[in-house]
Amino acid sequence: MAGELSAADLRRMERAGVRPLSPEEGLALFDLGVRSGRPVLVPAKFTKARNRSKPRRTRPGQGLAERLATMEPAKIEATLSEIVRGQVAAVLGFADESAIEPQRQFQELGFDSLTAVELRNQLNTVTGLHLPATLIFDYPTPHDLTRFVLEQLFPAVAAGTAEPADARSDAEVRQLLTSIPIERLRAAGLLDSLMRLAGPEDEETNGRTEEIDSMDADLLIQLALEGGSS
Secondary structure: OHHHOOHHHHHHHHHOOEEOOOHHHHHHHHHHHHHHOOOOOOOOEEOOOOOOOOOOOOOOOHHHHHHHHOOOHHHHHHHHHHHHHHHHHHHHOOOOHHHOOOOOOHHHHOOOHHHHHHHHHHHHHHHOOOOOOOHHHHOOOHHHHHHHHHHHHOHHHHHHOOOOHHHOOHHHHHHHHHHOOHHHHHHOOOHHHHHHHHOOOOHHHHHOHHHHHOOOHHHHHHHHHOOOOO
16 A cells, blocks of 8 residues: 555655555556456556666776775765765665765664665675675664775775774764664673663662763773673
8 A cells, every 4th residue: 555655665666667556546447457357467657767877887896996096095985975875865765965864874764674675786786895685784874884885895994094982972872782683782791781780770889870970981881891890
């Protein structure tokens, strides 16, 4: 039912040249098909598919890597960010990358399993890489995805432009923590430590409230890794 489709679904259908049918239109076409007596009919409403830009027919990713290799490290990452966000925008049906916020979660942008695969395939073509199907789940924001692509294409540049751990804000750390599957935390032995940190205060933790409040996000994560001891 068209009424159950998301905005991203509708944009994807229109790019493919198909418009959604209302319940009334669908039922009318179904009745028409039944009465026609023909063995195979497709009830659909077509429109002219939007043209989509295609990469040059060189070796996959060759032109991109060569072009980026001539740039300064900071420019390489900025250009990759534009490319990644441009592909995200194309999959979602936006005009350009300006509508895509680098730190916004892909799920918040409207991605689902189908659009995730479509984005992976387009980035494979553009970059020449063989990216995993779980790409947007492993790297949940355009910024994270850009850093991953940079690491694959130019590992030395990625290492040289890596953000120091203490540069991440508390909000970013919280966002990262919420993106980690519970099973992964449990397997790493961190779940119990995080639960203790998040749980109600007892006499011991009450005495350390001021100490914990003064810690930044990195120290809190280190405390969790050490099992809550200092």
